[in-house]
Amino acid sequence: MSSSNELIEEVESDPYSVATTIALSALGRRARSRGELFTLLKKRGATEEVANAVLFRLQEQGFVNDYEFARYWSESRQRTKKLARRIIISELRSKGISDEIIEWITSDISDETEFENAMKFAERKANSYQRLEPEVAYRRLHGALVRRGFSGSVVSRVLGELGISRS
Numbered sequence: 001m002s003s004s005n006e007l008i009e010e011v012e013s014d015p016y017s018v019a020t021t022i023a024l025s026a027l028g029r030r031a032r033s034r035g036e037l038f039t040l041l042k043k044r045g046a047t048e049e050v051a052n053a054v055l056f057r058l059q060e061q062g063f064v065n066d067y068e069f070a071r072y073w074s075e076s077r078q079r080t081k082k083l084a085r086r087i088i089i090s091e092l093r094s095k096g097i098s099d100e101i102i103e104w105i106t107s108d109i110s111d112e113t114e115f116e117n118a119m120k121f122a123e124r125k126a127n128s129y130q131r132l133e134p135e136v137a138y139r140r141l142h143g144a145l146v147r148r149g150f151s152g153s154v155v156s157r158v159l160g161e162l163g164i165s166r167s
Contacts, residue, residue: 016054019044019050019051020054020057022040022041022046023037023054023058024058027063027064031069032095033064033066033069033070033095034055034059034066035066035097036095037051037055038051038096039096041055066101067101069097073091073092073095074088074106078113078117082117082118082121084114084118084154085106085109087148088109089106090149092106111154114150115154118154118155119158121145121148122144122145126162126164129141134164135166138159138164138165138166141159141162141164145158
């Protein structure tokens with residue numbers, strides 16, 4: 001019968017098992033893209049071959065699915081952060097999602113959806129700016145919308161509909 005120390009040494013000497021444990025631990029905290037997991041495994045010392053083998057197996061088992069990850073990420077970022085399409089595209093790209101999947105996922109974010117997200121965000125923000133001078137409120141709200149990635153035309157339309165001007 002093996003002692004627990006021998007068992008630990010055996011697991012630690014198996015790079016595939018170590019990499020699998022690292023990947024599953026990371027997935028236990030939150031969903032991750034294949035690219036994020038690959039970067040993590042390489043950073044933690046896994047070879048490219050081991051990392052790819054582990055990720056292939058996790059994809060087969062349904063633990064890693066870039067399409068589902070990207071869909072969830074996009075919906076979540078629109079719902080909670082009210083981010084524009086181009087910011088979501090940038091975030092997905094930084095997480096190693098392929099351009100093809102990014103296009104599938106973000107193609108349904110219409111101009112009207114962007115406007116609605118910008119409007120909801122701006123309405124929330126505008127309440128906290130009521131006591132400010134109109135010029136200051138305009139500048140802050142304009143900046144906040146631009147930082148969220150909304151286009152100039154969307155920002156102008158939102159500010160116009162809220163009646164916030166530079167005055």
